[in-house]
Amino acid sequence: MSTLAALARLRAVHTGTAQRLATVRHCHLSERPMVFIPLRLAGEAAAPLAAMAGTDPGHPRLLVVPQPRDRDLRFAFAAELAEILLPYFEGLQKATETVERRGAEPYERCVDAPQVIVPGRGAVAFVQLLGRSTRFRRAEGPYAVHPSVPVLGRWLTFLAQRAQYPGSSLLLAATEALSLHWATGQSTLEDANLASLVGWIDPPPGMTGASAAREAEDPLVWPPAGPATDPGFDTEVLAPAIRAYEETRSDRAAARVAEAVRSQLEPTWRLMWRAIGLLGTLPAAPGAAARWEGDRTSFTGFAAQLAEGGPPQPKRDGAVGAASRLARMERAQASYDAQRAYDDPLVMAAYRLTGEAFTGTVVATEPDRTEGEGRGRKLRPLVTVRTTDPVRLAPGTRLGTPERRGQQAEVVAIDGEHVTLKIVKGMGRGMAATPGAVPEAGERVCYAALTDEFQPPASLPAPEETPWTHGGPPPEYSPADDEPEEEWS
Amino acid sequence: MISPAAEASAVVDAVLADLPRHRGVVVDSPPGAGKSTLVVRAAGHLAATGEPLMIIAQTNEQVDDLIVRLAEEHPGVSIGRLSAADYAVPQRIMGKASIGTKLPDLGDPAVVVATADKWAWAGGRTWPWAIVDEAYQMRSDKLLRIAGLFERALFVGDPGQLDPFTIVDGDRWAGLSWDPLQSAVAVLLRHNPGLPVHRLPVSWRLPASAAPVVSEAFYPFTGFTAGTGPGDRRLSFTVGGMRTAYDRALEEAAATGWALYELPSRHTVRTDAEAVQAVAVLATRLLQRAPVTFSERGERPVTPGRVAIGAAHRDQVAAIQAAGVPDGVTVDTANRLQGREYDVTIILHPLSGRRDATAFHLESGRLCVLASRHRHACVVVARAGIPELLDAHPSAETVQLNVPVKFPDGWEANQAVLAHLSGHRIEAAPPR
Numbered sequence: 001m002s003t004l005a006a007l008a009r010l011r012a013v014h015t016g017t018a019q020r021l022a023t024v025r026h027c028h029l030s031e032r033p034m035v036f037i038p039l040r041l042a043g044e045a046a047a048p049l050a051a052m053a054g055t056d057p058g059h060p061r062l063l064v065v066p067q068p069r070d071r072d073l074r075f076a077f078a079a080e081l082a083e084i085l086l087p088y089f090e091g092l093q094k095a096t097e098t099v100e101r102r103g104a105e106p107y108e109r110c111v112d113a114p115q116v117i118v119p120g121r122g123a124v125a126f127v128q129l130l131g132r133s134t135r136f137r138r139a140e141g142p143y144a145v146h147p148s149v150p151v152l153g154r155w156l157t158f159l160a161q162r163a164q165y166p167g168s169s170l171l172l173a174a175t176e177a178l179s180l181h182w183a184t185g186q187s188t189l190e191d192a193n194l195a196s197l198v199g200w201i202d203p204p205p206g207m208t209g210a211s212a213a214r215e216a217e218d219p220l221v222w223p224p225a226g227p228a229t230d231p232g233f234d235t236e237v238l239a240p241a242i243r244a245y246e247e248t249r250s251d252r253a254a255a256r257v258a259e260a261v262r263s264q265l266e267p268t269w270r271l272m273w274r275a276i277g278l279l280g281t282l283p284a285a286p287g288a289a290a291r292w293e294g295d296r297t298s299f300t301g302f303a304a305q306l307a308e309g310g311p312p313q314p315k316r317d318g319a320v321g322a323a324s325r326l327a328r329m330e331r332a333q334a335s336y337d338a339q340r341a342y343d344d345p346l347v348m349a350a351y352r353l354t355g356e357a358f359t360g361t362v363v364a365t366e367p368d369r370t371e372g373e374g375r376g377r378k379l380r381p382l383v384t385v386r387t388t389d390p391v392r393l394a395p396g397t398r399l400g401t402p403e404r405r406g407q408q409a410e411v412v413a414i415d416g417e418h419v420t421l422k423i424v425k426g427m428g429r430g431m432a433a434t435p436g437a438v439p440e441a442g443e444r445v446c447y448a449a450l451t452d453e454f455q456p457p458a459s460l461p462a463p464e465e466t467p468w469t470h471g472g473p474p475p476e477y478s479p480a481d482d483e484p485e486e487e488w489s
Numbered sequence: 490m491i492s493p494a495a496e497a498s499a500v501v502d503a504v505l506a507d508l509p510r511h512r513g514v515v516v517d518s519p520p521g522a523g524k525s526t527l528v529v530r531a532a533g534h535l536a537a538t539g540e541p542l543m544i545i546a547q548t549n550e551q552v553d554d555l556i557v558r559l560a561e562e563h564p565g566v567s568i569g570r571l572s573a574a575d576y577a578v579p580q581r582i583m584g585k586a587s588i589g590t591k592l593p594d595l596g597d598p599a600v601v602v603a604t605a606d607k608w609a610w611a612g613g614r615t616w617p618w619a620i621v622d623e624a625y626q627m628r629s630d631k632l633l634r635i636a637g638l639f640e641r642a643l644f645v646g647d648p649g650q651l652d653p654f655t656i657v658d659g660d661r662w663a664g665l666s667w668d669p670l671q672s673a674v675a676v677l678l679r680h681n682p683g684l685p686v687h688r689l690p691v692s693w694r695l696p697a698s699a700a701p702v703v704s705e706a707f708y709p710f711t712g713f714t715a716g717t718g719p720g721d722r723r724l725s726f727t728v729g730g731m732r733t734a735y736d737r738a739l740e741e742a743a744a745t746g747w748a749l750y751e752l753p754s755r756h757t758v759r760t761d762a763e764a765v766q767a768v769a770v771l772a773t774r775l776l777q778r779a780p781v782t783f784s785e786r787g788e789r790p791v792t793p794g795r796v797a798i799g800a801a802h803r804d805q806v807a808a809i810q811a812a813g814v815p816d817g818v819t820v821d822t823a824n825r826l827q828g829r830e831y832d833v834t835i836i837l838h839p840l841s842g843r844r845d846a847t848a849f850h851l852e853s854g855r856l857c858v859l860a861s862r863h864r865h866a867c868v869v870v871a872r873a874g875i876p877e878l879l880d881a882h883p884s885a886e887t888v889q890l891n892v893p894v895k896f897p898d899g900w901e902a903n904q905a906v907l908a909h910l911s912g913h914r915i916e917a918a919p920p921r
Contacts, residue, residue: 003758166657319667323630326669329657354759354804392760392807458609458634467636468512470629470667471680 002350005183013185016208018200022181023346025282028169028292030115034088035060035272037119037265038126040227041068042234046129048077049229049238050261053084057273062262066245066254075145078134082148089114089155093303113170113292113299116159117276119194119225119268120175124163126227127171131156135312150312157313158302165329167291167336170299174275175225181282185210194271195222202278223264225271233264287339294332319470320463327457335452342402348448355392357448358419360385367438369422370431379431381423381438382412385445391419398424399447404437409447421447493691493716500687501527505534507685508643515624515674515686516645519713520703520861521694521830524645525558528622531643533563535618536599543616543639544602547623551828552602553582555622559600560585569595571603571611609634617641621673626827628653629676630669644674649707649861649897650827651854664891679893690714694830694864696722698746706905707857709897717785724791724833724865726778734918735767735774741913742833742866743780749910752917754874757842760808761872764841767917768798768870769812771835775868776815782832782865793817795832799859801839801850809837823858834863838871840903846882851899856906869910876907 001009008019032055041047047068054060061084065077096108118124135153137145159171179191184200190213191197199212207215216222219230229238237260245253317325341348341357351357366382391414393399399409399421407426411419428434439445464473491499504527507514518524528544535542546552552570559568560582568586572578578588586602589595592611603611605627619639621627625646652672659670666679678684692700693716700715724743730736734750742748750771752763780791797819800806809820819831823839836859839850849855860867884900 164658164661316665317662319633319669322662322665322667323633323669326630326655326657326659326662330655333656355807356804392804392811394807458606460634461637465637467633469636469673469677469680470633 003353004350008183009185012183012200012209016185016210017203018182018184018209020181021183021346022282022344024285024344025279026180026285026288026340026343027172027177027279028115028284028288028295029276029279030112033115033117033276034085035117035269035276036123036127037225037268037272038123038130038227039229039261039264040126042229042231044068046126046133048074048130050265051077051081052265052269053081055088060269062258062265064254064258064261066257067242075134075137075149078130078149078152079146082146082152085152085155086148089303092299096300108300110296110300110303113296115169115172117172117174117272119272120173120192122227124160124171124173127156128160131160132315151306154306154312161313162295162298166333167339168295168332169288169292170295174272177279178275181279184213186213193217194225194268194275198271198274198278202274222267225268229264233260285340285343287343290339291336318463318474319466320460324460331454335454338400338450338452341448341450342400342405342452348402348446351448351450352389355390357446357450358385358387358389358391359444359446360387360389360419362439362441362443362445363418365438365441367433368431377431379427379433381427381433382420383409383423383439383445384418384420385447386417387419388417393449397449398451399449400451401445401447403439403445407437408451493714497523497689497691500689501530504643504687505531507687508535508641511684512641513677513681513684514643515678515684516643516689517648517686517711518645518689519649519692519708520647520857521692522689522713523691523693524622524647524689525555527689528555528620528645529558529562531620532559532600533566535620536563536566540617542600542618542620543608544600545605545608545619545621545635546602547605547626549576549604551622552604553579555602556582556586559602566600567596567598569598569601571595571601571607573607605631605635608638611638614638615640619643620645622646623828624674625650625672626653627673628669629667629671629673632673632676633667633669644677646674648674649854649857651824651852651858660889663889675893688713691716695861696746696863696865699861699863699867702747702906702909703857703861706902707853707897721785722865723783724780725783726780728778730778734915735771736778738771738868738915739775739778741915742868745913746866747910747913748866748868749914750868750870750917751914752841752870752872754872755842756844757872759802760804761842764837764870764872765805765808765812768809768835768837769814771868771870772796772798772814772818775833775835776818780833784864791832794819797821797826797829797831797834797862798836799823799826799834799862800837801855805837823855826862827858829862830864831862832865833867834859835868835870836860838869838875840875840878841871843878846878848886848899851882851884851903853897853899853902856903860906876904879903879907
């Protein structure tokens with residue numbers, strides 16, 4: 001936690017209301033998000049009990065597994081869920097745009113992508129497990145399932161894997177999205193409770209955030225947002241209802257289970273839309289749109305892969321796959337951090353406090369300064385900034401600036417309140433700087449040791465050329481007949 | 490009884506003998522055990538066979554250091570250095586190696602040295618031999634990118650130092666034998682368990698006062714000894730002190746090799762002003778007292794270049810620098826002090842003033858690097874209350890299936906070092 005975030009939390013305790021951690025919204029918010037609230041049976045890792053899903057706040061669809069221990073019913077649930085999710089994913093693939101690229105073939109990209117919003121981190125993990133348990137199923141042979149089930153499994157896996165990418169908004173956890181923008185007066189562990197988090201941020205009239213959050217701790221008023229259910233509800237309501245269904249297998253008994261879980265899901269359903277409304281009150285950050293483009297590209301790519309009939313995602317990454325995923329994730333993390341700071345002065349303030357960034361006034365410039373001689377002569381304008389921030393940067397550190405994205409400067413010297421920089425990139429070609437590229441005396445500027453520029457990593461070997469140090473080439477993938485049979489099936 | 494020197498040289502001979510017999514050979518080297526010497530010797534040995542050799546180091550500085558050593562020890566061997574386009578050639582390697590950004594630019598030297606990152610871009614040729622230096626600090630995904638370049642390799646490194654790290658959550662690969670976040674050696678040995686692993690048994694850097702402490706805390710199952718005896722190294726001051734707490738801490742360190750300068754217990758921000766001030770004053774006071782070392786290298790004054798200050802975070806380093814440190818004294822993070830050697834070190838304890846002990850701060854490698862850079866003495870600056878902090882934060886990491894248990898445990902190593910330091914405690918002067 002940054003010092004600034006700690007201060008915000010203290011203020012929240014003191015005032016009883018949540019404090020803003022961001023001035024803009026750093027995640028994309030779709031116009032038609034799919035809210036998905038899964039519940040699972042206590043004691044089971046991936047046994048769905050119920051789910052509420054839909055894109056219309058007024059018309060949630062309730063899916064129920066009246067006996068979660070029955071595997072056939074579980075996959076019937078998956079098929080029902082596929083009926084809701086697959087048309088949503090497919091509908092978004094229809095409209096595409098052509099993206100031109102420098103030095104490469106233009107490609108088609110969907111103009112919008114799905115956004116599935118779940119209550120919390122636990123639900124994201126559940127989406128991943130549900131994807132894992134369904135993507136290797138088959139429509140024929142032993143344990144046959146509806147053909148839409150393995151397709152659903154691959155979509156859920158795609159979403160869950162994408163959620164690991166820093167800055168991706170295809171699968172959002174509501175608690176995490178809110179915590180990114182507001183600090184509450186409770187611990188981060190308590191922030192994982194959606195009801196108390198929303199209570200802090202948007203208390204009902206006449207209540208403070210703190211008292212709203214206290215009320216949210218009562219599972220009878222605010223049932224847990226899942227995927228785990230309240231143990232009291234489990235023993236007193238759910239267990240008898242499931243037992244009754246087990247004995248009679250009647251529609252009436254199934255409806256009793258459905259009513260029981262509906263009582264648990266409906267409050268969360270309303271909370272989810274309140275959370276989306278709260279996020280919607282913040283203006284979108286420019287970087288969020290850029291990252292959403294990445295999400296759209298990834299969505300388009302996966303849809304194409306699925307249409308071509310590629311195999312389901314492997315259970316584990318191979319050596320080469322793991323290394324290349326790691327490189328992509330690290331790149332995403334670095335550019336996510338930089339973009340957030342450049343988009344939002346409040347995020348930048350945390351870096352200013354640690355001395356990795358500073359804001360100040362330009363006191364002197366040397367816009368025509370050059371370095372080197374002859375053909376190696378380069379334009380290197382000098383800028384001296386006066387700042388009262390505690391600058392802790394070593395000479396030679398590369399800096400970026402939110403005012404002039406794409407420009408890079410290098411710290412030359414720090415002398416008390418004066419920081420001298422030389423601009424090394426993005427000030428124009430030739431021996432004179434582009435007008436406006438070098439800040440003028442009197443201008444307020446901000447510089448930070450963060451760049452969202454990346455160097456492409458060196459290429460990895462092809463998977464079939466995995467070297468001996470990493471176990472050699474992996475065996476070729478061939479869908480085994482016994483694949484649907486797993487230890488747990 | 491065999492002398493330490495004979496013991497160490499027997500290991501080196503065994504390593505060289507193993508080279509042609511195996512596809513890979515691993516050498517574990519505790520701090521200051523002559524890792525570079527081994528690399529240089531092995532390089533000369535392999536170059537003498539007439540087959541070309543590639544050497545992989547992790548940072549540009551390590552590459553330059555190796556070139557200097559190679560040129561000194563094997564003047565007849567031609568050396569090439571691959572570098573990035575914006576690499577500024579330092580004075581010390583001028584004329585010692587041909588330098589270029591691409592392999593064909595180098596001519597055809599017997600030995601080519603470059604960083605792992607640079608090697609990843611140099612395809613198009615395979616080498617019969619490679620030496621991977623600092624292999625425990627190399628992430629296995631880097632090795633994956635370059636392992637196709639060589640047929641056989643010698644991996645040398647210090648298992649006790651910092652593990653490679655990442656800024657993202659890598660749990661999804663935990664337990665995989667090719668986990669990209671594991672070190673190159675860990676992955677290599679999991680896939681090739683039959684490869685020989687040698688250990689250098691003697692630390693030539695650490696004095697007799699430090700070797701047992703570091704060995705017990707950080708290398709509990711593969712101990713090492715000091716190359717010098719208890720009386721062989723001494724540190725003394727030619728200028729008298731004033732019996733201040735700073736002076737007493739320095740005198741304690743000079744007499745016993747260790748001192749803990751303890752500030753009163755308090756929760757602070759990372760750049761704890763009082764601790765930072767204490768570190769800076771200790772460094773200044775140390776040099777004011779004109780220290781002199783006596784060792785197997787003879788009698789030498791301690792110049793600022795022989796003193797280092799270490800901390801866990803970059804902002805702490807910047808704060809210490811801003812607090813005023815004598816010119817020429819190195820101030821850096823544990824990551825960047827790896828592989829370096831000084832006469833006296835002053836370190837800011839990673840857990841000083843903290844409210845929690847995170848995995849980052851508990852990583853045993855961090856403390857190990859900081860506590861094993863010195864030839865004579867080490868002064869630790871810390872707030873009181875670290876043992877209590879450790880007790881409140883037992884290691885509670887999730888247990889992952891298939892992940893080999895790693896020793897030492899950071900929590901235990903921290904306790905072991907603190908237990909030793911408690912015998913060398915000097916209470917700080919009350920703030921004015």
